Amino acid sequence: MKILLINPNTSRGMTEGIAAAARAVAAPGTRIVATQPTFGPVSIESHFDEAIAAAGVAEQVRLAAEPPDAVVIACFGDPGLDAAREATSAPVIGIAEAAFQAAALLSTGFSVVTTMTRTCVMAERLLQRYGMHHACRGVHGTDVPVLALEDCSPDTLNQLEAAARTALARDRSGAIVLGCAGMAPLCRTLGERLGVPVIDGVAVAVKWAESLVSLGLRTSAHGDYAPPLPKPMAGWAGALRW
CATH class of the missing domain: 3.40.50.12500 (Rossmann fold)
Structure with missing residues (x-):
């Protein structure tokens, strides 16, 4: 089982610390792949920071090298949660x-x-x-x-x-x-x-992610969590288009 663990800020040290905490509770056979956006704030401490970080979460879900079995958003504001659920059928859990x-x-x-x-x-x-x-x-x-x-x-x-x-x-x-x-x-x-x-x-989200995957449950694609409609995207977001 692969869990994509996204730290929505751009602090590599914090990403590594969160990943270590996640791996400490993960079951044998669960692989924690920790990542962070390629842009955005080094910490999230305001509405402005959170708005940019949400786009970074969407980026990481959309550009994942291989589809994850589940996604954990490791920021207490749960930035980009709904966008991530649109972007993947894997369960997405905010901490x-x-x-x-x-x-x-x-x-x-x-x-x-x-x-x-x-x-x-x-x-x-x-x-x-x-x-x-x-x-x-x-x-x-x-x-x-x-x-x-x-x-x-x-x-x-x-x-x-x-x-x-x-x-x-x-x-x-x-x-x-x-x-x-x-x-x-x-x-x-x-x-x-x-x-x-x-x-x-972080620990709770990892264990719940494992449980949902083991139960064969996925994010609903019915209604507002259906994949976004294909459309052109300008600037840096061009790579994220459907």
Whole structure:
């Protein structure tokens, strides 16, 4: 089984870290092929960054060297999710959607601990979209820059732990969702320190991808997830045309 793991930003170090976390939970026989767009922001910390990153996700799905059995979008904003589902019949899983649903299975209410405070509203909109806003009791920004997670210092780890402890107490939550793919390598440590379920969407998405593939389930091509209509595309997007 081949899972195409797309880091929507252009940080090679982060792509490698996310890939390592994915391979750590993958079943024997699952091949994780990690990639990133050829263009776009080095980190995704705004609506502007996310808009460009979404095009990068579509690029990577469209130009994959061989068709994957499943696709995981490893960014907490799930950028380009619908476009990716149009572009392939393979199951496409965004890590935010996967993490929210897993957390709701493990607790009656969960909190999200993310990076920049300005991105909290983006997570809140996803919760509304996925119908998970009633299960989430709070979204907490730490103002830890995304790239600070590449080589996470003890101080940064302690800052994330402190934010999670505050969230658990203030929100009366039973679980923590990590709001950035770059936090994936920290999941086990934070879980041990906090003593509650700590959910990394990368790991959950990989396991769900494996399950959907093993069940023979594919993305529906009926209606709005049908392949895009063939048409000319200008400029750099010319290579992506149908």
